[in-house]
Structure formats: structure tokens, C-alpha cells
Amino acid sequence: MKNTIKQILRENTTGKNILGVEITRPTQELVIMRGIPGAGKSTMAKSLVREGVIHSTDTVIESMGDYKAFFKNMIEAKDFSPLSKAHNQNFKNAVESIKAGVSPVIIDNTHIKANEAKKIVVKALEMGLNEANIMIADIGTSGLDAKVLSERNTHGVPLDKIESMIKSYTSAGNLTVKKILESKDMYQTPSVSYSAVVLDAASHNKLLNSNLNIPDGWTIYAHHMTITLGPLKDKSDIGKKVDLRAFKVGISDMAMAVMVDGYASKSAIPHVTVAVNPDGGKPAMSKEITKWQDIKPFVLTGVVTEVKYK
Numbered sequence: 001m002k003n004t005i006k007q008i009l010r011e012n013t014t015g016k017n018i019l020g021v022e023i024t025r026p027t028q029e030l031v032i033m034r035g036i037p038g039a040g041k042s043t044m045a046k047s048l049v050r051e052g053v054i055h056s057t058d059t060v061i062e063s064m065g066d067y068k069a070f071f072k073n074m075i076e077a078k079d080f081s082p083l084s085k086a087h088n089q090n091f092k093n094a095v096e097s098i099k100a101g102v103s104p105v106i107i108d109n110t111h112i113k114a115n116e117a118k119k120i121v122v123k124a125l126e127m128g129l130n131e132a133n134i135m136i137a138d139i140g141t142s143g144l145d146a147k148v149l150s151e152r153n154t155h156g157v158p159l160d161k162i163e164s165m166i167k168s169y170t171s172a173g174n175l176t177v178k179k180i181l182e183s184k185d186m187y188q189t190p191s192v193s194y195s196a197v198v199l200d201a202a203s204h205n206k207l208l209n210s211n212l213n214i215p216d217g218w219t220i221y222a223h224h225m226t227i228t229l230g231p232l233k234d235k236s237d238i239g240k241k242v243d244l245r246a247f248k249v250g251i252s253d254m255a256m257a258v259m260v261d262g263y264a265s266k267s268a269i270p271h272v273t274v275a276v277n278p279d280g281g282k283p284a285m286s287k288e289i290t291k292w293q294d295i296k297p298f299v300l301t302g303v304v305t306e307v308k309y310k
Contacts (some may be wrong), residue, residue: 017129017131021125028105029103030133033108034112041108041139052105053105055094060086087109095123112169114175136177197224219275220274225263245299246295249292251291258271
């Protein structure tokens with residue numbers, strides 16, 4: 001998309017917007033809020049809304065329940081797809097408001113980097129808005145330091161995160177519609193969820209028939225040993241058949257796993273999740289097992305694989 005946009009910017013003609021789309025919504029406004037949490041961004045958004053509407057990913061998350069628990073659960077599970085889904089829902093809500101002719105439509109997210117606003121800006125232009133009516137309301141830090149901002153923000157964003165955001169904000173510099181359009185796309189679901197040694201069918205069955213005393217009714221996995229989240233940096237081993245040695249078994253109230261070695265893993269304790277408690281158990285909870293006991297070692301065979309999202 002980046003190269004296409006650059007070409008359109010060069011070839012743009014009068015009567016069309018910056019994407020070369022006919023301007024059919026000449027007075028409708030889109031406002032992109034930008035600022036560090038705690039700086040007063042949402043307060044400013046309320047002062048700008050007039051007869052319009054404010055859309056915020058935070059509002060989407062809050063509608064799901066406990067805001068802090070939402071992020072806590074993502075971090076513990078190392079699965080950030082719920083955040084992408086919340087951003088996508090906020091985007092859809094904003095598009096519906098644009099379709100309905102609401103003005104201004106205000107996107108009250110932090111928008112620290114240029115590409116964080118790209119999806120909605122591109123969509124608005126494709127729907128016929130004039131880029132002159134897409135405004136960046138940037139309050140930055142409002143002159144406040146990181147410590148004050150960490151104390152002021154309503155969602156408990158910690159000091160170290162605030163400091164990191166300020167660095168990114170400073171590095172990104174001022175935003176313009178053109179700069180946003182030329183930035184790299186984001187909020188696209190990665191094609192690879194995780195990379196792993198995926199057990200073959202014989203090893204799957206072998207693991208389940210190894211007298212591990214799997215609790216009755218638990219959900220069976222016995223599928224893989226995680227190497228890393230996302231794709232492999234070195235793809236030379238993809239498709240390689242490897243042996244893993246299972247030598248300990250561990251169980252908690254929520255998960256059961258065997259500890260393994262034989263292939264490098266970024267997990268603190270390389271393991272294969274055997275089963276989880278159907279009452280709230282998740283495979284990620286295997287890493288929380290603290291009680292392990294020795295078993296007679298046996299070999300499991302699998303293939304190095306990049307596992308894609310379904």
C-alpha cells in the first residue's frame with residue numbers, strides 16, 4: 001500500500017482527496033486525538049465533540065468487563081489478540097459513524113506512532129472525506145513529566161510504560177495525514193501464532209498412554225512444545241524432525257504437562273501440555289506449574305513448525 005499511496009500523492013488532481021478519491025463528504029470531520037495517558041486527551045476530546053461522537057478502544061475494552069483484568073490476562077497468556085480485536089471493533093464503530101454522516105468523529109486513542117491512526121484515516125479518505133478535514137489534536141504530555149502522568153491516568157498505566165510511550169512519542173515527531181498514510185500498516189493479525197515442535201500422531205498417543213494419571217474429564221492437548229511466540233527468526237529448521245525427551249511430569253489445579261529437553265525453547269521450562277482443567281484451564285497455565293516429579297524418561301518425536309492462526 002505504501003508505494004501505491006506515494007504514487008497517488010504525486011498524481012492527485014483537484015476535486016479529489018489525497019488518495020485520489022472524489023470528495024463526497026466535503027464538510028464531515030475526523031479528529032485523531034494524540035497524547036500520553038494522563039495528559040488530558042479525553043477531556044479535550046469532550047470539548048471538541050459538539051454534535052459528534054467519540055470512539056475509544058478503552059471504551060470497547062471497558063464494555064467487556066474489568067479493564068485492568070483485560071490487560072493482566074493478556075500478559076499472563078502472552079496472547080495479545082484480544083487487544084487487536086478491541087481496536088478492530090473501535091474501528092468498525094467509527095466507520096459506522098462516518099457512514100451515518102456524524103461530524104466530528106473523534107478517535108480517542110493515544111496514537112503515539114503514525115501507523116496507529118492509519119487504518120481509520122485511509123478508510124475515511126476512501127469514504128470521500130477531504131484530508132483538510134482530518135485533524136490531529138495532539139496534546140503530547142501537556143507539559144507534565146512521566147511520574148505525574150502515571151499518577152493521573154485513569155487506567156493505571158505504570159511509570160515504566162509511560163516513560164516508554166514518551167520516548168516513542170518524541171521519536172515519532174509531529175503527525176500529518178501524509179505522514180500517517182506513508183507509515184507501515186499495523187493491527188494486521190500475524191500469520192504465525194507460534195512456532196513449536198509439533199508431535200506426530202504416534203508420539204501424541206504415546207504421551208497419553210504413559211501412565212501419567214490424567215484427571216478424568218480434563219481437556220486433552222498433547223500437541224506440541226512451544227519454541228517461541230510468532231515466527232522463527234531462523235527458518236532453516238522448519239520441517240525438521242526432532243526428538244524430545246520427556247523426563248518429569250507436573251500438575252496444578254488447572255494444567256498438566258511433561259517437562260522436555262532436546263530442542264531449544266524460549267520457555268523458562270520447556271514442556272508439552274498434556275491436558276487442562278475444563279473449568280477455566282488453559283495451555284498457557286502449564287508454565288505456572290511448580291510441582292514436578294521425575295518419571296522414567298521416554299522419547300517423543302515431532303516436527304519444527306510455524307503454527308498459523310486459524
